[in-house]
Amino acid sequence: xxxxxxxxxxxxxxIDGTLTAILDEQTDVPERLHxxxxxxxxxxxxxxxxxxxxxxxxxxxxxxxxALRAAAALELMHCYSLVHDDLPAMDNDRLRRGRPTVWxxxxxxxxxxxxDGLLTLSFEVIADERTHDCAExxxxxxxxxAKSAGxxxxxxxxxxDLMADKLGExxxxxxxxxxxxxxxxxxxxxxxxxxxGAILGGASPEAQNALRACGDKxxxxxxIADDLLDATGDAExxxxxxxxxxxxxxxxxxxxxxxxxxxxxLAALADGAIADxxxxxxxxxxxxxxxRFAADxxx
Numbered sequence: 001x002x003x004x005x006x007x008x009x010x011x012x013x014x015i016d017g018t019l020t021a022i023l024d025e026q027t028d029v030p031e032r033l034h035x036x037x038x039x040x041x042x043x044x045x046x047x048x049x050x051x052x053x054x055x056x057x058x059x060x061x062x063x064x065x066x067a068l069r070a071a072a073a074l075e076l077m078h079c080y081s082l083v084h085d086d087l088p089a090m091d092n093d094r095l096r097r098g099r100p101t102v103w104x105x106x107x108x109x110x111x112x113x114x115x116d117g118l119l120t121l122s123f124e125v126i127a128d129e130r131t132h133d134c135a136e137x138x139x140x141x142x143x144x145x146a147k148s149a150g151x152x153x154x155x156x157x158x159x160x161d162l163m164a165d166k167l168g169e170x171x172x173x174x175x176x177x178x179x180x181x182x183x184x185x186x187x188x189x190x191x192x193x194x195x196x197g198a199i200l201g202g203a204s205p206e207a208q209n210a211l212r213a214c215g216d217k218x219x220x221x222x223x224i225a226d227d228l229l230d231a232t233g234d235a236e237x238x239x240x241x242x243x244x245x246x247x248x249x250x251x252x253x254x255x256x257x258x259x260x261x262x263x264x265x266l267a268a269l270a271d272g273a274i275a276d277x278x279x280x281x282x283x284x285x286x287x288x289x290x291x292r293f294a295a296d297x298x299x
Contacts, residue, residue, distance in 0.1 A: 004289040011054050012047040014064075018072045022125060029117075036106050036114035037121075040079045044097045048222075048294070050075050052193035055286050056211055060201025066132055070141060070196055073125040077149050078189060080118035081158075083111050090162060119149075132200060140199050148192040157185025165250065173251040179220065182253070186226070187219020194218060194287070210279050214287065217273035222294045224266040227254040229299070270295040 019041050026034065050071035057067035086093040086101040087108055094104040103111035125131060126142050147153055160181040163169045170177060194215030198208040231254050254262040273291045277284035 004286070004293055007286065008046060008048070008051055008290075008293070011051045012045075014054075014068060015047045015050045015071055015075060016042065018068045019075060022072055022076075022121070026121070032106070032110060033113055033117060036102050036110050037117050039099075039105060040083045040102050040114055040118060041076065043099050047071075047075060048290070049078055049189060049193040052190070052215075052218075052287070052290060053196045055290065056194055056197025057200050059197060059280055059283055059287075060203050060207075062197060062200045065130075066200060067197065069125055069128070069131040070200055071193075073122045073131070073141075074145065074189065074193055074196065076118045076122040076125065077145060080115040080122070081149070081154055081189075083115035083118065085158065087111055090158070137200060137202065141196065144192055144195065144199060148188040153184050153188030154186075157181050157183070157188070161185055173256075175253065175256050178251055178253055178256060182223040183216070183219060186223045187216060190219040190222055191215035207279065210276050214273045214276035214291070217269045217276065218291055218294060221266055221269050221273060221291065224253050224262055224269075225295060225297055227252040228259070228262060228266070229297075231255075231259065266295055 023034070023038055023041060026037075029037075050068075053071035053074055054064065054067045057070070058064075082096060083102045085091050086096055087103050089108075093101055095101065099105075101111070102114055106114075122145070123142060126138055126145065129138075132138050132141070149155065151159075160177075164173060164181075191212055192215070195208055195211045197203075198211050203211075230252075253265070257265065270291050274288045277288050280287075
């Protein structure tokens with residue numbers, strides 16, 4: 001995966017530059033809020049979701065400048081969700097990517113407002129003509145991102161997760177319930193990342209559906225890999241606290257299926273996601289490598 005790792009790092013560097021420029025444009029912002037937003041966004045990370053946007057856009061000849069802005073908008077959305085997920089009222093995490101979380105570095109009210117700022121800035125970036133000169137495309141991107149991040153996507157998934165954690169509902173979670181929760185909480189943004197390039201490029205419905213199907217499976221792959229890391233990894237390597245799910249008695253696909261069955265399911269889904277890319281031929285190889293990377297990741 002050396003070549004893929006280099007490509008991922010190059011895209012991450014380009015995304016960091018775009019994110020820095022976007023944050024630097026926010027001049028009329030209270031300094032404390034700006035610092036908290038910058039900590040949330042520039043705290044490292046592989047920028048895997050933005051990578052998917054850029055590479056899916058390249059399938060359709062989209063200019064890198066447009067793809068980078070759409071990818072940055074998605075990363076702003078993702079970072080907002082992490083800021084809020086880490087709050088004491090939610091997951092109560094003090095460590096993120098090996099660094100203090102925003103509420104731990106500042107306080108909870110600053111973290112809430114920083115997350116709010118990143119959420120709204122995400123749509124401001126997409127609505128900007130610099131992201132795409134066609135208003136219809138910008139509208140389609142906004143609608144797809146809103147659906148993925150909203151009540152039927154990430155937010156709804158987090159609600160299911162917290163209801164299980166805080167209220168014990170459902171009392172005996174099934175594998176189907178966990179898969180639905182994770183598809184909403186984690187998978188929806190990954191699906192958007194995979195199909196965003198097709199939206200930017202005005203691709204055919206068939207091409208968009210293929211990328212959406214790949215993204216759906218990739219989201220589950222990513223989550224099972226994450227659950228496996230929590231169950232078997234160490235905090236220094238992973239970059240965040242591990243063993244939390246087991247200690248809290250939290251139901252995950254790994255806890256319900258067992259380690260071996262979870263690994264087998266992950267491998268089968270990864271193969272399916274790669275098969276979804278067949279219509280793109282050799283051009284889909286990089287996205288296929290991204291699926292393998294997500295399945296094999298160690299952090």
